[in-house]
């Protein structure tokens with residue numbers, strides 16, 4: 025099953041490579057991994073999208089907790105949570121494509137953030153599924169470039185990951 | 188640029204030395220080089236600990252590792268940058284796999300040179316990441332003391348392990364005040380010690396009600412110094428007990444309730460009891476693949492498993508357990524003992540029947556071997572070694588058949604006496620391990636049981652042994668083969684002995700003599716005992732004993748790869 029794991033770790037050189045190294049050394053899947061500092065500059069927050077059987081996920085959580093730089097780990101799938109990802113898509117915007125792109129963008133609540141001769145750049149946020157659906161909805165020939173941030177996640181209500 | 192110094196400030200190199208003093212380090216195993224010259228200069232000027240100059244950095248780490256295994260203290264090694272650091276890797280990985288607490292200090296190129304492919308630069312933090320508990324690169328002289336404090340703390344607490352501290356050369360020349368922190372607080376590192384009392388109660392109840400109980404303990408019991416508590420518990424419950432290769436000595440081997448080692452080369456009775464028990468208490472053992480073998484086969488019988496381990500990730504990793512107890516062995520066993528004492532258990536009819544079953548397995552005498560072809564049997568050498576040393580030596584081994592025979596036939600009654608590489612299975616550890624033990628206990632009998640393949644992997648340490656007058660006895664079981672490899676080729680590759688014959692061996696007697704040691708070659712079974720006595724009587728000499736053994740001897744019992752615990756091949760089957 026797909027799981028989103030959130031963790032707080034010391035904002036220190038090499039901390040990211042410890043997590044990435046753990047996943048490759050132990051053969052765990054990484055679908056995406058994002059990391060950035062938090063409001064507390066000594067801490068970074070990482071979101072890892074992974075998949076595996078319940079046993080594998082249990083090991084992943086235990087192994088992450090074991091890393092000395094990792095302060096807290098939360099498997100978001102243990103409760104309710106919200107997932108968001110940002111995607112930028114550069115598409116062909118010539119002739120009939122121009123209207124079509126604007127329409128698709130509206131349906132998916134995206135925004136056109138750059139308009140140039142023959143291209144649009146569209147910004148879209150949502151769950152991974154929504155972004156996938158957008159890509160599928162477009163004419164493949166129109167897509168010039170895509171970039172996705174990977175998912176970020178946060179617990180709903182009073183599910184809080186904090187030190 | 189001139190350094191502004193306060194009178195009380197000292198160099199980074201001196202800080203390193205002061206930290207080691209504060210940690211009460213007695214031996215530092217190392218090898219010098221450019222990046223650690225400032226540190227070596229500070230070593231020259233100090234008088235608190237002894238530096239041991241090895242002949243290869245791998246041996247420095249192994250010796251520090253054995254010093255730790257023998258004493259329970261953190262082992263410490265020092266190596267230079269680049270090749271010194273990479274030479275240390277096998278030692279570090281060996282300690283990591285067996286959870287041995289070490290602090291390895293490596294020199295690094297100066298901070299401004301890092302990343303520029305400087306002379307003797309290697310990314311030590313990157314290279315060691317997968318085989319350390321943690322590692323640090325120190326980039327400021329002011330951080331040396333706190334980093335080393337943390338390193339020792341991390342190495343020895345929780346599940347122990349090696350910690351690397353990489354120190355750039357320029358930092359060791361910079362000046363700072365020396366303040367060694369009293370304690371360390373790390374919000375990200377808080378190992379559990381006390382087990383959950385509810386779980387412990389549940390475990391004791393299960394053990395008391397069990398019809399076919401079994402106790403299986405490992406390296407964690409030795410690391411946690413909990414032998415006495417284990418003996419108390421096992422005796423009070425009247426249950427059978429087995430040890431892993433890493434756990435030998437955790438329970439006295441000569442005791443009636445001990446079934447021998449379990450696993451791939453474990454005894455028939457230990458493996459059968461593991462497979463057929465109804466309640467299994469696992470303590471500081473990690474259900475390794477060389478122990479449980481095929482897990483589906485293991486699951487084919489029902490049993491309730493209680494698992495005590497300080498590392499949550501060891502629990503339910505290979506084998507699903509029912510009553511997990513995360514905690515330190517000593518504290519958990521003490522709590523169990525208190526609960527058991529309240530119950531004053533009496534042996535039940537079911538337990539009596541279980542012991543009868545076990546005795547019938549035992550009566551197979553799976554470790555019997557025939558000793559009548561005029562050749563020296565390796566098993567016989569170990570049995571005699573046990574007799575001659577009165578079962579009280581430190582026995583180190585290398586990796587191979589000789590290791591298994593040492594484990595099977597030397598009956599360890601005390602923990603921290605059997606020193607070997609289980610997890611990584613590193614050939615070449617034997618001699619440096621013996622050095623570490625002899626430094627730890629200078630007057631003790633130390634025997635290094637080895638093979639002619641393994642000993643050649645760190646043979647240069649004969650020189651170190653001479654320099655420090657270490658009275659080690661090398662027990663070489665010389666079968667002219669990479670025997671363990673040959674055994675697998677005989678069983679599973681139809682006798683195609685691909686590259687497992689050890690050709691062009693040196694004359695080990697002359698080799699030992701050329702290093703200034705005593706060499707002996709023993710070729711007849713009837714000379715074994717006398718030679719051992721003679722060697723151990725030379726209390727101040729290093730004696731290299733080359734036993735020419737039966738080349739075709741195999742290790743039994745054996746569970747073939749991928750088979751289950753009760754699917755052993757016994758000597759009598761062939």
Ligand SMILES: Cc1cc2nc3c(=O)[nH]c(=O)nc-3n(C[C@H](O)[C@H](O)[C@H](O)COP(=O)(O)OP(=O)(O)OC[C@H]3O[C@@H](n4cnc5c(N)ncnc54)[C@H](O)[C@@H]3O)c2cc1C
Nearest residue numbers: 405406407411432450451452471473497501516609610612
């Ligand atoms: C040629 C060869 C053959 C082998 N054959 C066998 C064999 O037949 N049988 C066998 O048993 N092994 C065999 N091994 C060794 C095997 O590979 C493993 O190294 C060994 O079985 C692991 O031992 P262990 O389970 O005791 O775990 P260890 O590696 O000793 O791990 C210790 C466990 O205890 C925990 N621990 C540490 N400190 C504490 C504490 N204070 N409190 C609580 N828990 C703690 C750790 O977290 C860890 O889970 C062989 C190795 C070689 C090289």
Ligand SMILES: Cc1ncc(C[n+]2csc(CCOP(=O)(O)OP(=O)(O)O)c2C)c(N)n1
Nearest residue numbers: 587588589614638639640641668669670671
């Ligand atoms: C460094 C290293 N290389 C290779 C191996 C694989 N290996 C395991 S046992 C063995 C043979 C050891 O031969 P020897 O030391 O003569 O011991 P014997 O089995 O003959 O007793 C080998 C090659 C290993 N464990 N370690």
Ligand SMILES: [Mg+2]
Nearest residue numbers: 638639668670
């Ligand atoms: Mg051999």
